[in-house]
Amino acid sequence: MIQKLFNIDRRIIFAFIFLSVLLPFLVKFDLPIEADKNVRTVYNKIEEISQKASGGIILMSFDYDNSTKAELEPAARAILSHAFMKNVKVIGMSNWPNGVTMAKTIMEDMAKEYGKQNGVDWAYLGYKSGAGLLMLNLSMDFHGAFPTDTRGEKIDQIPLTKNIRTIKDIDYVMSLSAGSGGIEEWIIYSQSKYNYAFAGVCTAVSAPDYFPFLQSGQMHGLVGGLAGAAQYETLINKPGTAIDGMRPQSVAHLVLIFFIIFGNICYFVNKKFDMKKERA
Amino acid sequence: MKKNLPLTIAFIMGWLGILLDYIPHKVSEVLMTSITKGLMVTIAIVAFLGLYSLLNMHWIKIKRKNAGWGYSLLVFAGFFFMLIFGLYNQGDLFWKAQVEQGMVEWIYTYIFTPCQETMFSILAFFIASAAYRTFRAKSMEAGILLVAAVLVMFGVVPISGKIWSGFPEIAQWLLEYPNMAVKRAIFFGIALGVVSMSLRIIFGIERSYMGGEG
Known part of the structure; x- marks a missing residue:
C-alpha cells in the first residue's frame, strides 16, 4: 500500500493541480492582501514623483515575454494604472525582442483606459539589441540609443522625449524582468554608475535573487510575482487579474505543500519497513 | 599575427573599458557612448551569424532525414x-x-x-x-531546506495570513536574512570570478575565446 502511494501515478498529481487552479476561479472567496514594504516603496515613489510640477516621468523596461506574462502583466497594468491616474508620464522599452508587441499592447490598452495621448503622456520605443550595452548607452545618450519610437516618429520631436538627454532626466526607472537582460543588467551597467531611483518587477521564483540589491540601496523597491502585483492592485484600490489569481495560487500552493509532506511521510514509513525487512 | 592581433585588441579594449568607467570626464563619456554604440551594431551583425547557424543546422537535419x-x-x-x-x-x-x-x-x-x-x-x-x-528530507540539510521551502511557499500566498499572521512574517524573515546572506556570498564569489577571468583575458593568459587552446 505504502509502496503504491510512494509511486503514485503522476496523472493523479496533475489532476489535483488542475482542480486546485480551476475550482478557485469558479468559487470566489476573499483573501487578506497586505502590501509589503518593498511594494509600498514603489507605490510611494510614484506618488512622490506625481507631485512634481511637470508630472514626472517613468521609464518602464519590459524585459520579459509571453512565457511569464501571467505573472508580470498584472503588475505592469497596475503600475501603469497608478502612473496614469496620477498623470505621471511613462516611456516604455524592451530588452527582449519577443516582448515588443505584448508591451505595446499593454501600454496602448492602459493609455486608452485613462485617455492618455501617445507622444505626450506616453511613448513606446520598442526593442534594440545589446541589453547591458543598450542600458549603458541610453543612460549617456538617450536620443542616440533610440532615434525613433515604434511608430517611426523621431524621438527628438516627440513632446515627451525631446528633452530627455540622459537617464538622469527620468525620475524613476523600473525593469519588469523575467531573467537575463533585465534587473541585474540594469543595476550592473546603468544604476550603479548613474545612481538613480530604480525598482524591479520580477517573477516570484527570481524575487529572492534581488534581496541583496534592496539592502544595498541599488534597488529601492520590488514587486515580486503575482502576489506583489495583487498587493499593488490593493494599494491603488483597483482589483484586477492579480487579486483574482491569488485564490488559485493559494490553493495550488497548499496542494503542493500537501504533496510534499505526504511524499515525506510515505518516504519515512517506507524506510522504516525496509529497515524492519533488513533486520528480519 | 593571428594570435597577437586578437590579444592586442582584448588588451586595449579591456583597459579602455576599465579606465573609461572610472574617469568622470566628458571625453570619456563621449568615447564610451561611441564604443557602446559600435558594440551594439556588432551584436546586431552577430545575430545574422546566429541565424545562419540555426538554419544551417536544421537544413542538415532535413537533408539527412535525422530523427x-x-x-x-x-x-x-x-x-x-x-x-x-x-x-x-x-x-x-x-x-x-x-x-x-x-x-x-x-x-x-x-x-x-x-x-x-x-x-x-x-x-x-x-x-x-x-x-x-x-523533495525528501533524506538528511539534516535536506530537512532544513524542505522546512524553509514549505514556510516560504506558504507564507507568500495570502491564505497563510488568514490562518496565522505569523506565516507571512516568517517567510519574509527567511527571504530577508538567511536567503540574502547566502545570495550575497554567491554574488561576491561570482563577481570575484568575473574580475579574475577578465584580468586573465586582458593579460592574454586566458585564450580559450580564440578557439579553445586554453
Missing part, C-alpha cells in the same frame, strides 16, 4: 512566414515602421503567444510531480 526532421521544416516555415510578412508589411514594405494590426502582429498574438504561454503553464504540473518525488 525529428519534420520539426526542422517547421523552423523554416515559421522563419520564412514571419520574414515575408515582416518585409511586406501590409504593402508598406520594410523600410517603414511595422503596420498596426498587420499579419506579423496577428501571427504573434494568435500563434506565438498561445504556444509560448502553453509551454510555460505546463511547468506547474511537472514541478508538482517532481516536488512529490524528489
Whole structure:
C-alpha cells in the first residue's frame, strides 16, 4: 500500500493541480492582501514623483515575454494604472525582442483606459539589441540609443522625449524582468554608475535573487510575482487579474505543500519497513 | 599575427573599458557612448551569424532525414512566414515602421503567444510531480531546506495570513536574512570570478575565446 502511494501515478498529481487552479476561479472567496514594504516603496515613489510640477516621468523596461506574462502583466497594468491616474508620464522599452508587441499592447490598452495621448503622456520605443550595452548607452545618450519610437516618429520631436538627454532626466526607472537582460543588467551597467531611483518587477521564483540589491540601496523597491502585483492592485484600490489569481495560487500552493509532506511521510514509513525487512 | 592581433585588441579594449568607467570626464563619456554604440551594431551583425547557424543546422537535419526532421521544416516555415510578412508589411514594405494590426502582429498574438504561454503553464504540473518525488528530507540539510521551502511557499500566498499572521512574517524573515546572506556570498564569489577571468583575458593568459587552446 505504502509502496503504491510512494509511486503514485503522476496523472493523479496533475489532476489535483488542475482542480486546485480551476475550482478557485469558479468559487470566489476573499483573501487578506497586505502590501509589503518593498511594494509600498514603489507605490510611494510614484506618488512622490506625481507631485512634481511637470508630472514626472517613468521609464518602464519590459524585459520579459509571453512565457511569464501571467505573472508580470498584472503588475505592469497596475503600475501603469497608478502612473496614469496620477498623470505621471511613462516611456516604455524592451530588452527582449519577443516582448515588443505584448508591451505595446499593454501600454496602448492602459493609455486608452485613462485617455492618455501617445507622444505626450506616453511613448513606446520598442526593442534594440545589446541589453547591458543598450542600458549603458541610453543612460549617456538617450536620443542616440533610440532615434525613433515604434511608430517611426523621431524621438527628438516627440513632446515627451525631446528633452530627455540622459537617464538622469527620468525620475524613476523600473525593469519588469523575467531573467537575463533585465534587473541585474540594469543595476550592473546603468544604476550603479548613474545612481538613480530604480525598482524591479520580477517573477516570484527570481524575487529572492534581488534581496541583496534592496539592502544595498541599488534597488529601492520590488514587486515580486503575482502576489506583489495583487498587493499593488490593493494599494491603488483597483482589483484586477492579480487579486483574482491569488485564490488559485493559494490553493495550488497548499496542494503542493500537501504533496510534499505526504511524499515525506510515505518516504519515512517506507524506510522504516525496509529497515524492519533488513533486520528480519 | 593571428594570435597577437586578437590579444592586442582584448588588451586595449579591456583597459579602455576599465579606465573609461572610472574617469568622470566628458571625453570619456563621449568615447564610451561611441564604443557602446559600435558594440551594439556588432551584436546586431552577430545575430545574422546566429541565424545562419540555426538554419544551417536544421537544413542538415532535413537533408539527412535525422530523427525529428519534420520539426526542422517547421523552423523554416515559421522563419520564412514571419520574414515575408515582416518585409511586406501590409504593402508598406520594410523600410517603414511595422503596420498596426498587420499579419506579423496577428501571427504573434494568435500563434506565438498561445504556444509560448502553453509551454510555460505546463511547468506547474511537472514541478508538482517532481516536488512529490524528489523533495525528501533524506538528511539534516535536506530537512532544513524542505522546512524553509514549505514556510516560504506558504507564507507568500495570502491564505497563510488568514490562518496565522505569523506565516507571512516568517517567510519574509527567511527571504530577508538567511536567503540574502547566502545570495550575497554567491554574488561576491561570482563577481570575484568575473574580475579574475577578465584580468586573465586582458593579460592574454586566458585564450580559450580564440578557439579553445586554453
